[in-house]
Amino acid sequence: YVTIDTTSNSDDFGDITEGRRGTMSVSNLTRGIFAGGAVSGGVERTAIDYVTIASKGNGTNFGDLTGTARFVGAGCSNTTRGCFAGGYDGDNNFNVIDYITIDSKGNATDFGDLTVATRFASGVSDLT
Secondary structure (H helix, E strand, O other): OOOOOOOOOOOOOOOOOOEEEEEEEEOOEEEEEOOOOEOOOEEEEEEEEEOOOOOOOOOOEEEOOOOOOOOHHHHHHOEEEEEEEEOOOOOOOHHHHHHHHHOOOOEEEEEEEOOOOEEEOOOOOOOO
């Protein structure tokens, strides 16, 4: 982590439940969420982990994405909900959009679909 209002090097915050690459993150004022990704050997995961932003420590299991384990293409959030869209599993691109309620724990819910399956995406959001 870094403290944004000061210039300095990063410090260790903690670890997620399983070392994964290709995760996508969302947050609100309280929690940071890390979804999807792959472990060594390219094995994709559906795992979602969370941390409490105000205190250092390891991640805790939040739940799982709705479907196929994958690298997540994009994430966006507001103060209550986080969305994860697109991605790929090493062979296929996906058009799925999942959402979570950030302040509760549980599996993601199907939000809808992107107009096209995509490996790479970007996310933006506002309060609504």
